[in-house]
Amino acid sequence: MEWLRANPGLFLGAVGDHLLLSLTGLAIGIALALPLGIALAHRPRLAEASIMLAGALRTIPSLAVLAALLPLLGVGFTPSVIALALLALPPVLVNTVIGIRTADRAALEAARGLGMTGLQRALRVELPLAAPLIFSGLRVAAVQVVSAAALATFIGGGGLGDLVTQGLALLDTGRMLVGAIAIALLALATEAALGMLERHLATRVRGA
Amino acid sequence: MRWTSRNLDTIGAALLTHAELVAAALALALLIALPLGLLVARRPGLRTALLGSASILYSLPTLALFALLVPVLGLGFAPALLALVTYAVPVLLRALLAGLASVPPAVVDAAEGMGLTHRQRLFRVELPLALPALLGGLRVASVTLVSAATVAAYISAGGLGTLILSGLDQGHTEKILVGAGLVTLLALLIDGTLGALQRRLPASG
Numbered sequence: 001m002e003w004l005r006a007n008p009g010l011f012l013g014a015v016g017d018h019l020l021l022s023l024t025g026l027a028i029g030i031a032l033a034l035p036l037g038i039a040l041a042h043r044p045r046l047a048e049a050s051i052m053l054a055g056a057l058r059t060i061p062s063l064a065v066l067a068a069l070l071p072l073l074g075v076g077f078t079p080s081v082i083a084l085a086l087l088a089l090p091p092v093l094v095n096t097v098i099g100i101r102t103a104d105r106a107a108l109e110a111a112r113g114l115g116m117t118g119l120q121r122a123l124r125v126e127l128p129l130a131a132p133l134i135f136s137g138l139r140v141a142a143v144q145v146v147s148a149a150a151l152a153t154f155i156g157g158g159g160l161g162d163l164v165t166q167g168l169a170l171l172d173t174g175r176m177l178v179g180a181i182a183i184a185l186l187a188l189a190t191e192a193a194l195g196m197l198e199r200h201l202a203t204r205v206r207g208a
Numbered sequence: 209m210r211w212t213s214r215n216l217d218t219i220g221a222a223l224l225t226h227a228e229l230v231a232a233a234l235a236l237a238l239l240i241a242l243p244l245g246l247l248v249a250r251r252p253g254l255r256t257a258l259l260g261s262a263s264i265l266y267s268l269p270t271l272a273l274f275a276l277l278v279p280v281l282g283l284g285f286a287p288a289l290l291a292l293v294t295y296a297v298p299v300l301l302r303a304l305l306a307g308l309a310s311v312p313p314a315v316v317d318a319a320e321g322m323g324l325t326h327r328q329r330l331f332r333v334e335l336p337l338a339l340p341a342l343l344g345g346l347r348v349a350s351v352t353l354v355s356a357a358t359v360a361a362y363i364s365a366g367g368l369g370t371l372i373l374s375g376l377d378q379g380h381t382e383k384i385l386v387g388a389g390l391v392t393l394l395a396l397l398i399d400g401t402l403g404a405l406q407r408r409l410p411a412s413g
Contacts, residue, residue: 055399056396059351059392059395059396059399060392060395060396061354061355061358061391061392061395062270062355063355063358063359063369063372063388063391064355064358064372064387064388064389064391064392065388067372067375067376067384067387067388068384068385068388068389070376070381070384071381071384071385143267146269147269147270147271147272148269150269150270150271150272151270151271151359154372154373154376155376161271164271164272164275165362167275168275168278168362168363173278173279176275176278176279177275177276177279179272179275180271180272180273180275180276181272181276183269183271183272184268184269184272184273184276187267187268187269187272188264188267188268191267
């Protein structure tokens with residue numbers, strides 16, 4: 001880890017870029033997927049179409065998504081963020097739709113009986129009931145985005161992937177390994193932290 | 209489309225290498241995951257430990273895994289293949305164990321009551337019942353591999369990722385789009401085929 005000791009600034013900059021890329025992409029993805037999922041959940045035909053489309057989008061390799069945006073949007077931060085948002089979209093959308101559609105019918109009837117409007121029912125009954133599944137979609141999306149952000153280096157998006165590609169190009173194994181280990185730890189930490197939160201959330205919902 | 213029509217050979221070779229990487233990795237992973245899964249299926253302690261380490265391996269980002277293997281194995285097809293096997297084994301293992309765990313105990317009891325030996329029970333009862341789950345795992349694994357094999361171009365393994373990366377390097381839009389398009393088609397094709405196969409199998413349980 002000679003390289004890390006000699007270049008702490010470069011390393012921290014790459015970590016910062018990586019986190020900024022991931023969080024922005026994830027935030028945009030969620031901001032699109034969540035309302036879309038809520039809106040589509042009660043339209044069975046559209047819901048099914050959106051699940052199929054999301055499945056297809058999920059099948060497209062991350063590098064292909066990033067590369068395909070380059071001719072349209074050029075290189076750099078913005079196309080990388082858009083690609084990451086596209087990768088975050090499917091898991092959140094699918095889990096929101098399924099979570100709301102499988103929400104307890106009896107609870108919905110009760111909410112209707114209490115005179116709640118559609119919006120009130122969505123916010124106070126359906127979303128809380130769907131929360132565990134939505135959160136699990138969020139975890140999958142976050143891990144995928146943190147992983148795929150490592151590939152942003154190929155379209156000039158920066159982040160920890162830069163250390164890996166530079167390391168290979170310069171035959172600087174230290175730099176490459178620092179980048180690779182940091183990417184791996186970031187992904188594993190995201191998975192572990194959100195997994196723990198998810199289990200916590202699940203027991204709370206079940207207990208309520 | 210001029211570049212494409214002039215370089216059909218290169219494109220075909222890249223597609224072939226990509227398919228070879230995925231197919232070889234899938235076959236090797238099956239050879240590892242099947243015996244390993246059967247070995248730990250009845251040993252809860254080992255099973256939990258193996259599933260735990262499998263989920264860690266599967267969560268490793270592609271680029272990180274490839275880069276970690278370079279200092280040990282160097283560049284090229286073989287190290288890429290090993291990395292891809294590392295991705296596929298956890299998926300197949302998890303699917304096989306979930307499938308075996310979903311076999312109803314009453315069915316196993318009945319097989320035992322009929323005097324089937326351990327081996328007969330495994331091959332005639334448990335494995336056929338676990339097949340739909342295993343096929344689901346195979347589907348997830350192959351889509352993951354098509355995607356990961358794209359990144360393998362970074363360690364000079366060849367395949368469609370090579371078109372994408374060299375296209376990005378040279379600012380050659382057509383090359384990028386051909387690579388990205390073909391790899392997407394390949395993923396969708398495999399996913400669709402295995403999905404259709406899955407629906408034709410009788411549902412378990």
